[in-house]
Amino acid sequence: MYRRWSLMRQLKLNVLRLIRLRAEPNDIAKGFALGIFIGMTPTFGIQMVIAVFLAMLLEENKIAAAVGVWITNPLTAPFIYALEYESGRLLLGLDHAQLPSELTFSALKSLGWEVMLPMASGSLLYGMIASIISYMVMLQAVPVFKTLRIPRWPRRPRKR
Template sequence: MWRRFGFIRQLKLNLVKFIRLRGSPDEIAKGVALGIFIGMTPTFGLQMPIAIFFAFLLKENKLAAALGVWITNPVTAPIIYGLQYESGRLLLDLPRARLPELTFESLKAMGGEVLLPLCLGSLIFGIACGALAYALTLRAVPLFKAWKIPRWPRPRGLHIHRRKGD
């Protein structure tokens, strides 16, 4: 049965890992907030090493920071980066960038049109989402730690008996 629900099982396992994080709720919340802030930056592919590096420097929970980075993943990144670009573009009052033919020179010239609004938008989203994540995680960690998660049901008929010493 559990093989049919691999995605749900993976979510449950990640929740169990999150619950078992060591540290005070404040330390875990700061790590998650840092990870989400870094996850909102346009450094896709380098976010996890950056988050762990800054968590090490700031003496925050490294695993919580690494988990927070996953706010941007291949599914959510286009949506998040699109919203950040549009927010930054509107704040800077810039026209929407047109995609020319893909040559190195055209991409280099377009960098300021795309990168500046994206960085501004990511800074705004990073601060807002990091603060929200800190507040929510700070309140959720004590609840999660008190929550007893039942074991995943085993398939019927496959009872494995273990002996001492095996």
């Protein structure tokens, strides 16, 4: 039944990638925390590239960083970005951004900083919190994950 759900399959494959990494739990946890931090930033679409690039620069685990970015996916991104915007707006003491009366490029361009500044400040706050928590959780979870035996997907019998 769940084999048809591509999101569930992708989640299972990402967990398997983490389990099969041949690295120390500390290295995996640091790479994962880096990915979580980048995943919380408002750089939707290029987060994985940024996370792998920073993991290469900082010599952290690239696969764990790429898996950590999956915290923001099409299902969770609207909620995360809305929370970051509202928190950043409250931290900076700003009013809600007003949508322009006409949707032209110049009107949307002027709206950019009214939205991006609160969102960026909120993402730094939540990124730090989420990455610290994920580091501590993964540091404890990786040794447990490595002892798990995850079964293969059920295969359909071949027709002859």
